[in-house]
Amino acid sequence: MDPIPAVEREVGFDLAKRAGLVAPVVLVVAFLVSGVDGFAGAAIALALVATNFVVGALSLQWAGRRGPNALAVVAVGGFLVRMAVILGVIVLTQDLVNVYWLVGVLAVAHVGLLIWETRHLSISLAAPGLKPARREKKRWSNFEGRPAVATATGVTSIGATSIGEGDK
Secondary structure, eight states: OOOOOHHHHHHHHHHHHHHHHHHHHHHHHHHHHHHHHHHHHHHHHHHHHHHHHHHHHHHHHHHTOOOOOHHHHHHHHEEEEHHHHHHHHHHTTTTOOOOOHHHHHHHHHHHHHHHHHTHHHHHHHHSEEOOOOOOOOOOOOOOSSEEEOOTTSOOOEEOOOOOOGOOO
């Protein structure tokens, strides 16, 4: 029997990777618009977003192995704890950084990364988590390896050979 795939961990780390991809652009814009305070607020926000996704994924993976009751408690309780930590960071850093960049990047990055991630998810029991890597598409053929051929009547015949001018 195959082991259960680590879907939550895979998706959580993929979200963190995507946060790292957009971080340079967001940080440069924040610095150009608001200076060091904007840069610091955006940096803290991006770190919180990536950490939130990874911690949420790892905690759900851990709870999923312990049963549905543990999963429910960790899903709701973990969310509340993570939001309290984020609120605490906002309160503690509001006088040190540009709070508009901190809160704005927190909100936009959470929603934006989740929307971006939906394009890369496989919502299927056959391959849960991220979509499998794209492979080269093979043309469907018969057992002898000959490709499907369209006939003059428009009906596709698999493995049929067309009659050339010299074969008549």
